[in-house]
Amino acid sequence: MTLFTLCVAPMALMAQKITVAQPTIDCGQVQYRRPVTVQFEARNQSGRPITIAKVRSSCGCTVASYPSQAIANGKTFKVSAVYDARQLGHFQKELALYVDGGNKPVYLTLRGVVVEEVIDYTGDFPLELGDLRVDKTDVEYDDVNRGERPFFRINILNPTSKAVSPQVMHLPNYLEAQVSPSTIAAGRPGVVTLTLLSDKLRDFGLTQTTIYLGSNPGERVSADKAIEVSAVLLPSFKNITDATRQYAPKMSLSATYLDLGSFDGKKKKRGEIIITNNGRTDLEIRNIQMFTAGLEVSLSTRKIAPGASARLRVTAVASALHKVRTRPRILMITNDPDNAKVVIAVDVKR
Template identity: 40%
Template sequence: MLLGSGLSVFAQPKASFDKTMHEFGTILWKNPVTATFKITNKGDKPLVISNVTTSCGCTVTDWTKSPILPGKTGEVSSTFDAKALGRFRKSIGVYCNASDKPVYLSFRGEVTADPKNYTFTHPYQIGAIRLNKEEIEFDDANMGDKPTIELLIANTSDRVYTPVLMHLPPYLSAVATPDKLGRNRTGKIKVTLDTEKLPKLGLTTASVYLSRFPGDKVGEENEIPVSAVLLPDFSRISQQERLNPPAIHLSAKELVMGELADDEKRSQTIIVKNVGKSNLEIRDLQVFNSALGVQLKKRVLKPGATTKMKITAYGHNLRRVKGSPRVLMITNDSNSPKIIINVKVTSKK
């Protein structure tokens, strides 16, 4: 009876948000935008969001209504109507059974009235079409989820444009709204990931291509890299494993390598240490593009053990790849199942 009582006291939900602030940057007047915050239950009991409040009537909230099981992820979103010009900062309060007090999340940006200048709202260009993203990234996906990403598009050509993403892999689908854009009009392509069709745990990468005109072909100019990270499932680990978890520690999570000529390469080393109470497993280790290479001496570390990870940047590949150079690690550390190491390196002009 005493043991059962002790376990009951220990078991509780724990809410962990992927961020507490969302940056919109510059957005267009009368074009509503949505901030989405992912919430992961890192506790031992189902996490229930009971209510989400707003700081003003200019925002509309939504959230995962069903209980979020241990190890699973839900969402809290807030849509801003963008009817007032100028800078804005808004907040929402999330009430859940993991705390007696609400958790406050914020978003900010600036509303502009110029409908023809898409430099700030759609900074990336493919032909006469401008986009708000140069990559499509599905981070922290769990098996069974079907997350979506909105690719905002602006037509700066002098003709009607039909938005189409070509060469979609089997795990992606895309719907354009509206299906035709007039001159200087904006729209979006909603891209949906089916996690059950992903080929493996960890990182899956591909490329899709934005059609610029009817009969367009695929090439580097209209390529959009896609990445999806499928996280391991910790919902079935034992109580003993929860009480004695591994814990990963890195000597650095960002490397600065400067500029590289085409015939140069540069390497740096990161020390990986297990500061937890059980064996740490590096289940997956991948790079997001061919500009980087990575080597790890050990994949399993006992408590207190260390190993070296060597990351190399290749100058001859920097010019040919799109997207940010970075390394992904998938581990059995339930508090850090995914680690991203960013590498700041550019091609020498």
């Protein structure tokens, strides 16, 4: 029988002023026919003693237990739930906690997946994030269309001697994070699932942010816990027809890879790419961005007439590139339906 216990981190839920450390507990993988027990830790902040009248579960497969005596103001208490894992597949069960004299419940949720055999990630965890180890610290959502919800998984390992309850911090509104299981025992693995809500991205092109993974609630943000996240949102051409496509702009590049050689003691290195419009209407460079620091770009014009060309000048800055972990790249978003996104890789020896 597996036991998950969480420490209190204030999060007001209902008018009764009961706060729960974590209203939703993810059990991760649960082995078939092996009941799993979770504990929700809560605090009475109502200003008076309370008594739990009842706890209702969403099905008979989940049985709850709770204190029968009065709970003084400011005191913590635990509600335990046992899920009888007799059905394979994903599960999500709710508990409704009612207090004497109150008609609005506090809802608690446990979820997970019942499997015939628990299968853990068998790869490496080469990177450190605070006290945890992970398989990656960079997440890229590439070629996303508005409305899609792609997800990434980061495998994590708790190498410490104590259980941890990892928390993802500084999430923007266009990202959702789920840690499974909610509590990871010493020496055990877990998974962080990051889902991109593309409808909430403001602009086409590149959006970047930094989020942080802490070992437990209440930890402070620091650089050694950082995860870099980027997403590229593509413009939509779903309404274009074959008849209109023949009049579309057609982008041509002198190169999609720019080798600037070595700095050789210089502070900057420069290169150039020619952009030509072989189409029948104006080519628009709607957005031009860099995936990393250390590059400077200038474009002679963002609107290129049919048959005309523009110059993209690229400057690599040695002092800034020295701190960059990934390969420098330039992103362009255009109105060419066949080249809505163009990426130019830049190579320079540091």
